[in-house]
Amino acid sequence: MPELPEVETVMRGLAPLLLGRRLLWVEARRGDLRWPLPEGLGPRLAGARVTALGRRGKYGLIHTDRREVLILHLGMSGRIRLDPPALGPHDHVVLATETGARLVVHDPRRFGAIDLVGASDLDRHRWLAHLGPEPLDPALAPDHLARAAAGRRVAVKALLMDQRVLAGIGNIYASEALFRAGIAPGRACRRISAVRFIRLQQALGEVLTESIAAGGSSLRDHAQISGALGDYQLHLRVYGRAGLPCPSCGAPVRRSRIGGRSSFHCPRCQR
DNA sequence: CACGATACCTGTAAGC
DNA sequence: TGCTTACAGGTATCGT
Numbered sequence: 001m002p003e004l005p006e007v008e009t010v011m012r013g014l015a016p017l018l019l020g021r022r023l024l025w026v027e028a029r030r031g032d033l034r035w036p037l038p039e040g041l042g043p044r045l046a047g048a049r050v051t052a053l054g055r056r057g058k059y060g061l062i063h064t065d066r067r068e069v070l071i072l073h074l075g076m077s078g079r080i081r082l083d084p085p086a087l088g089p090h091d092h093v094v095l096a097t098e099t100g101a102r103l104v105v106h107d108p109r110r111f112g113a114i115d116l117v118g119a120s121d122l123d124r125h126r127w128l129a130h131l132g133p134e135p136l137d138p139a140l141a142p143d144h145l146a147r148a149a150a151g152r153r154v155a156v157k158a159l160l161m162d163q164r165v166l167a168g169i170g171n172i173y174a175s176e177a178l179f180r181a182g183i184a185p186g187r188a189c190r191r192i193s194a195v196r197f198i199r200l201q202q203a204l205g206e207v208l209t210e211s212i213a214a215g216g217s218s219l220r221d222h223a224q225i226s227g228a229l230g231d232y233q234l235h236l237r238v239y240g241r242a243g244l245p246c247p248s249c250g251a252p253v254r255r256s257r258i259g260g261r262s263s264f265h266c267p268r269c270q271r
Numbered sequence: 272c273a274c275g276a277t278a279c280c281t282g283t284a285a286g287c
Numbered sequence: 288t289g290c291t292t293a294c295a296g297g298t299a300t301c302g303t
Contacts, residue, residue, distance in 0.1 A: 002296060002297090003296060003297090006296075034279075034280090034297090034298085034299090058296095058297075073297085073298090074296090074297090075280095075296090075297060075298085076280090076295065076296055076297055076298095077280090077281075077282085077295080077296080078296095090281085107280095108280080108281050108282060109279085109280045109281050109282080109295085109297095110279085110280055110281080111279070111280070111281095111297055111298075112297090113298095127298095152273080152274095153273075153274080154273075154274065154275095158274085158275095161297090163297090163298080170296055170297070171295090171296060171297085172296060173296095217296080219295085219296065220282090220283085220295075220296080239296095259274090259275075259276095260275075260276070260277085261297095262294080262295085
């Protein structure tokens with residue numbers, strides 16, 4: 001499920017359930033996701049009050065009054081289930097709140113990860129320390145991408161998905177932003193002008209903002225805590241639409257493989 | 272250093 | 288119907 005807009009949607013959905021509330025107990029039902037769960041997760045969180053919720057790139061952040069932060073990454077298949085009627089084999093962590101809600105971290109592929117760290121160490125955490133800036137930060141320089149791309153030989157789509165360049169862009173929104181900017185995903189960065197990169201960065205901001213407003217994209221999973229589906233997938237113009245007509249010119253959308261990931265683009269509109 | 276390939280894990284859908 | 292294969296929203300790590 002989760003790129004930046006989906007993680008943002010999840011954290012917003014968690015706010016009314018968690019913000020200002022105490023956690024009664026937390027249970028890890030297995031010792032690891034992608035990596036081992038932190039030592040003493042349950043005891044360290046039991047009784048703690050949630051003071052803030054946030055997001056950095058694709059990582060969700062839950063701050064507590066014990067000056068610790070739960071870092072949550074949903075990987076490819078992770079999601080949060082609210083009050084499921086029963087727990088299954090892929091329900092790995094359960095958080096129970098003082099109001100009786102049970103939040104379940106569900107992740108069949110277990111590419112996700114969880115850690116719990118001191119708040120003062122957050123920026124130095126190995127998952128966060130090397131992340132690039134937030135694409136929706138109003139203070140982001142309009143030519144950030146253009147500068148990061150200068151002289152690079154990588155395909156522009158691979159650059160967009162490099163979390164050290166910008167945090168939170170994944171396979172869907174990289175394809176969508178490139179379509180809007182009219183840039184072919186396989187084009188080498190150094191063969192794209194600064195002006196076009198500025199346009200790409202703008203397109204990226206638009207796509208992300210629109211998706212968040214729609215509750216994210218629900219491809220295989222629910223994006224929202226409430227169980228409601230985000231419906232930005234209905235607005236996707238090229239992602240997952242191989243062979244279907246380009247919404248702009250009607251030419252069939254082409255699927256290719258860049259950096260090992262499926263890419264979608266219109267060969268006529270994107271150069 | 273920059274980049275591509277591979278590995279991790281399970282479920283689902285397509286192909287034969 | 289059943290078996291096999293390819294692929295899925297991510298990221299760390301290992302080659303070249």
